[in-house]
Amino acid sequence: MSLDPLALYDLYARYGALIDAGEFDAWLGLFAAECSYHIMPRENWERGLPAGLVYCDSRAVLEDRIRALREANKYNIHTDRHLVGLPRTVGDDNGAALVEAPFAVFQTEKEGESRLFATGLYKDRIVAMTGELRFREKFVLLDTFAVPSLLATPL
Amino acid sequence: MSLDPLALYDLYARYGALIDAGEFDAWLGLFAAECSYHIMPRENWERGLPAGLVYCDSRAVLEDRIRALREANKYNIHTDRHLVGLPRTVGDDNGAALVEAPFAVFQTEKEGESRLFATGLYKDRIVAMTGELRFREKFVLLDTFAVPSLLATPL
Amino acid sequence: MSLDPLALYDLYARYGALIDAGEFDAWLGLFAAECSYHIMPRENWERGLPAGLVYCDSRAVLEDRIRALREANKYNIHTDRHLVGLPRTVGDDNGAALVEAPFAVFQTEKEGESRLFATGLYKDRIVAMTGELRFREKFVLLDTFAVPSLLATPL
Numbered sequence: 001m002s003l004d005p006l007a008l009y010d011l012y013a014r015y016g017a018l019i020d021a022g023e024f025d026a027w028l029g030l031f032a033a034e035c036s037y038h039i040m041p042r043e044n045w046e047r048g049l050p051a052g053l054v055y056c057d058s059r060a061v062l063e064d065r066i067r068a069l070r071e072a073n074k075y076n077i078h079t080d081r082h083l084v085g086l087p088r089t090v091g092d093d094n095g096a097a098l099v100e101a102p103f104a105v106f107q108t109e110k111e112g113e114s115r116l117f118a119t120g121l122y123k124d125r126i127v128a129m130t131g132e133l134r135f136r137e138k139f140v141l142l143d144t145f146a147v148p149s150l151l152a153t154p155l
Numbered sequence: 156m157s158l159d160p161l162a163l164y165d166l167y168a169r170y171g172a173l174i175d176a177g178e179f180d181a182w183l184g185l186f187a188a189e190c191s192y193h194i195m196p197r198e199n200w201e202r203g204l205p206a207g208l209v210y211c212d213s214r215a216v217l218e219d220r221i222r223a224l225r226e227a228n229k230y231n232i233h234t235d236r237h238l239v240g241l242p243r244t245v246g247d248d249n250g251a252a253l254v255e256a257p258f259a260v261f262q263t264e265k266e267g268e269s270r271l272f273a274t275g276l277y278k279d280r281i282v283a284m285t286g287e288l289r290f291r292e293k294f295v296l297l298d299t300f301a302v303p304s305l306l307a308t309p310l
Numbered sequence: 311m312s313l314d315p316l317a318l319y320d321l322y323a324r325y326g327a328l329i330d331a332g333e334f335d336a337w338l339g340l341f342a343a344e345c346s347y348h349i350m351p352r353e354n355w356e357r358g359l360p361a362g363l364v365y366c367d368s369r370a371v372l373e374d375r376i377r378a379l380r381e382a383n384k385y386n387i388h389t390d391r392h393l394v395g396l397p398r399t400v401g402d403d404n405g406a407a408l409v410e411a412p413f414a415v416f417q418t419e420k421e422g423e424s425r426l427f428a429t430g431l432y433k434d435r436i437v438a439m440t441g442e443l444r445f446r447e448k449f450v451l452l453d454t455f456a457v458p459s460l461l462a463t464p465l
Binding site: 263 | 315316352393395396397398410411412413414426428429430431453454455456
Binding site: 010012014016081082083084086104112116 | 160161240241242243255256257258259271273275276299301
């Protein structure tokens with residue numbers, strides 16, 4: 001499966017922008033009907049430990065999670081800013097493209113300080129559905145295990 | 156109005172690179188003859204308050220501002236490094252394309268420390284003039300109101 | 311010499327990703343058989359001083375350096391995350407394209423803290439070899455002279 005690079009760039013640009021804008025319904029629309037969303041620290045991934053910080057193995061669970069985040073977010077008011085590097089296709093598997101992209105997320109607290117929140121690598125499976133690219137699997141490999149326990153917005 | 160994505164990417168790459176290189180005349184050349192340049196903190200924008208940190212509503216005012224910045228810069232010696240995320244077209248209006256791109260600016264002081272200076276979102280209007288893309292409106296939405304008062308270089 | 315922008319984007323995406331993944335043999339494969347790799351702080355570059363932090367003027371020297379880094383890395387365990395901005399071609403010289411791209415490198419220490427490590431500008435010469443783009447010269451212009459003396463991985 002060979003993806004149009006420009007369509008891929010647009011998908012990742014929208015992915016980060018929709019989180020930062022708080023448009024979570026549109027963000028969910030970037031996922032396939034059957035999808036998963038994982039956040040895992042690098043330590044666990046390198047040791048083959050399955051435990052992740054966030055594990056949503058269906059779209060229903062991901063939608064629930066987003067609803068919960070919106071509630072939690074009322075008590076952790078901040079804004080996100082995603083910078084996603086150029087994605088690249090590294091292989092394919094069963095009709096899905098394996099795509100990787102580095103990212104950094106910056107957060108700004110109510111007091112006005114902007115700071116680095118997290119860096120990592122997206123390791124995703126992407127499918128084309130009726131001409132549009134969608135995430136079948138979103139795997140967020142975090143560079144650190146030491147993220148604040150309250151992940152109030154998706155990464 | 157539909158823009159060539161690669162021309163758009165090139166415009167944003169040049170926008171950041173020319174500031175970082177201190178090539179402000181070439182940077183001004185990225186703006187249309189009729190143009191505006193605003194910097195506004197997110198708080199004001201979300202509340203509909205018009206007050207911005209920088210407000211240039213014509214090219215003459217923007218050119219003046221750049222001249223003033225160059226003077227101020229003599230007393231605030233630093234270097235900038237812009238990282239601009241992938242821009243995406245989100246709509247169009249009256250022959251202009253509405254384009255958004257996230258950014259982070261890092262500054263390095265004379266003592267040699269590099270640090271995060273600001274993050275935000277460009278929300279721009281872009282027109283095609285004789286085959287070249289130009290900024291009709293540059294709107295810099297800053298994630299924080301707490302930037303140092305002396306903005307010695309454009310964002 | 312006119313490069314395909316998408317091939318150029320892919321080259322820079324791979325450049326950063328292969329360092330972050332520790333795949334240094336594949337990373338070396340992005341360089342031409344005759345190549346150089348320099349890291350120079352901005353101060354020296356602006357004053358025309360030739361002294362750099364790293365100076366490899368042949369592929370053999372670069373390969374040696376990478377071997378040494380791998381040894382040193384055992385005592386400075388960290389992970390890198392490169393964010394490379396959109397590259398742009400700024401000229402050409404003797405069959406090589408002159409290409410620039412801004413970058414930020416974040417590091418995560420064993421204790422789990424992710425932080426900004428360095429920012430700068432790649433100023434490279436790129437050639438096309440049997441259909442593939444390769445670095446003839448990689449010039450890493452660092453925004454600061456104050457990087458830790460132990461550069462345990464390439465920038």
